[in-house]
Amino acid sequence: MHQTLLSIGYFLLAGLMEIGGGYLVWLWLREGRSIWLALLGAVVLVGYGVVPTLQPTHFGRVYAAYGGVFVALSVLWGWGIDGHRPDRWDTSGALLCVAGVAVIMYMPRGDELAPDVIPNDRSVQETP
Template sequence: MLELVKVLGLFAITALAEIIGCYLPWLVLTQQRPVWLLIPAAVSLGLFAWLLTLHPGAAGRIYAAYGGVYVAIALIWLWRIDGVVPTRWDLVGSAVSLAGMAIIMLQPARSV
C-alpha cells in the first residue's frame, strides 16, 4: 500500500510538471504573456521527462496508469488555476480514469 501511495505522489508531481510545461507556452501564445515564460516551461517539461524515468515498471504501463492521475490533476488545475468548477461529468470521468489507473497498478503478479 505504501508503494501505491509513493507512486501516486510521483504521478501527481509528474502531472504538475507536465501541466506547467504546457500551460506556460499556452499563456505566451494565447494570452500575450512574456516570452521568457518559455524558459521555465522548458525546464518543467524536462523535469516531467526525468520524473517519468523514476516510475517503477514498464514504460507503457506506467504511461497508461499515469494518465488516470493526470486527468484528476488537470481537473484540480481547472478548478484552482483556471477558476472553473469541474462539472459532475468531469468528476465522474476523473473517477473512471482513476479506477483505470488502479486496475493497471494493482494487477496481480505485475511484471516489470
C-alpha cells in the same frame, strides 16, 4: 505500501510538472505573457519527462496509468487555477480514470510473483 505511496507521489509530481509547464507555455502563446514563462515551461516539461522514469514498472504501464492521472489533475487544475468548476460529467470521468490507474498500476498480476512460483515451459508435462 511505501512503494505504492512513492509511485503515487511520482504520478502527482509528473502531472503537476506537465500541466504546469504546459500552462506556462499557454500563458506565453495564448495570453501574450513573457517569453520567459515559455522558457521556464520548457525546463519544467523536460523535468516532467524524467519523473516517470522513477516508476518501478515498465514504460507502457506507467504511461497508460499516467494518462488517467493527467485527466484528473487537468480537471483539478482547471478548477483551481482557471476557475472552471467541473460538472458531474467532468468529475465522473476523472474518477473513472483514477479507478483505471489503480487497476493498471496496483492490482496484483502474475509477473510480480516470485520466479519459482511462475511455471515455465519446462515445468509443464505434456500428456501423450
